[in-house]
Amino acid sequence: MTLDIHVPAGSTGHDSLTVDISAADAGWTYSGLRVAVLEAGETLALETGDYELLVLPLAGSAAVEVGGRTYDLTGRPSVFEEITDFLYVPRRTAFTLTSAAGGRFALPAAIAVRDLPVRHLGRDQVRTDLRGAGDCSRQVNNYALNNGVETSHLLCCEVLTPGGNWSSYPAHKHDRKGVDERELEEIYYFEIAPSPAGDPGFGLHRTYASSPDKPIDLCVEIHDGDVALVPHGYHGPCVAAPGYDMYYLNVMAGPDEDLVWLAPDDPSHHWIRGTWESQEVDPRLPMTR
Numbered sequence: 001m002t003l004d005i006h007v008p009a010g011s012t013g014h015d016s017l018t019v020d021i022s023a024a025d026a027g028w029t030y031s032g033l034r035v036a037v038l039e040a041g042e043t044l045a046l047e048t049g050d051y052e053l054l055v056l057p058l059a060g061s062a063a064v065e066v067g068g069r070t071y072d073l074t075g076r077p078s079v080f081e082e083i084t085d086f087l088y089v090p091r092r093t094a095f096t097l098t099s100a101a102g103g104r105f106a107l108p109a110a111i112a113v114r115d116l117p118v119r120h121l122g123r124d125q126v127r128t129d130l131r132g133a134g135d136c137s138r139q140v141n142n143y144a145l146n147n148g149v150e151t152s153h154l155l156c157c158e159v160l161t162p163g164g165n166w167s168s169y170p171a172h173k174h175d176r177k178g179v180d181e182r183e184l185e186e187i188y189y190f191e192i193a194p195s196p197a198g199d200p201g202f203g204l205h206r207t208y209a210s211s212p213d214k215p216i217d218l219c220v221e222i223h224d225g226d227v228a229l230v231p232h233g234y235h236g237p238c239v240a241a242p243g244y245d246m247y248y249l250n251v252m253a254g255p256d257e258d259l260v261w262l263a264p265d266d267p268s269h270h271w272i273r274g275t276w277e278s279q280e281v282d283p284r285l286p287m288t289r
Contacts, residue, residue: 002027005207005218009225016044018104019189019227023111026229030153030253031185032109033227038062040102048093052116052152053109054143055087055095056249058191060103066095071120075103079158079247080193083126083141083288088119088151106189110253112152121149128288130281131167136272137282138167145252145261155184155252155261161240162284163193163201168236170269173210174254174262175232182262184254186230188238190222193245200224201244207235210266222246234266245287 003012003025012020019035026032032051035058036044055064057075064071064087076082089095091112097105127147129140139160144151161167174184192201205228207218216233228235240246252261265273 003229005216005229005231006220007227007229009223016042018225021187021227026185026187026231028185028231030111030255031187031251033187033189033251034107034109035189036097036105036107038097038099038102038105041098041100042102043096043098045094045096048089048091048095048109050091050111051109052091052112052154053089053107054154054156055089055097056106056108056143056156057084057086058104058106060099060101060105062097062099062103062105064095064097066093066118079191080160080245080287083123083128085120085122086143088116088121088149090116090118093118106249108154108156108249108251110152110154110251112154113257114152116150116152125149128286130285133276133281134279135165135282136167136169136276137162137165137285139286139288141288151259153253153257155259156250158247158249159238160285160287161238161246162282162287163240163244164242165282166237166239167246168238170265170272171206171208171234171236172263172265173232173234175210177256180262180264182254182256182260184252184261186235187251188228188230189249189251190224190226190228191247192222192224195243202241203244203246204237204239206237207233209233
């Protein structure tokens, strides 16, 4: 059964996986995501199948054994504190993931048509950009997007949005190929920082139709661990409620292998970009230094 485009936290989880979404589950062709949560000393054995993927630590460190070789990922305390090193694992590959102290690990994936080598990529490979200004300020960490990391189809980045700010804004789309656009299926995986007392935070996410022949309409409250699927249409904003910083991982893939991300804004809101010229970037950024 195809999933709804809003996937609440834990609803696809089983065993050590809190998120397990294949391309077939999403009702499309290329993009998938798993998130593994390991207890101290726990080992998880997986196979990539027809997918290429990244082992991307969200919290904690890990050892990944692939083809008789072990790669040690330093990881990070949390997504709100640091960027991380990561591992590229090609299709048709078995691997094991072990975390001595326990942790949480994203496995963003895409159907691949090429066999590329396993690669351990350091933090120095991650390109960090600050986008927008004022209450549209956000930080983008590129793991396999505009940073020279070669994949077959997978594009992957993460976005940090301080509480009270808007990101993925102006809303944009990438559902057809053109001179200013690429066709890309997209997964948003969210983590929301809690309150100082540890109470859960929240945010908002919006996806809507770009043409009447392909209706889609989502405006939903987002919680820690939720997923939003974007098969087509304009998506954005993602709004972090005041007091609650927002993180999301973007997993994208489509039919082209040029590894180019092109996404035109909703024309009704494109003018917003012009207002950033007179505003400063939010001083809370960058979050990861």
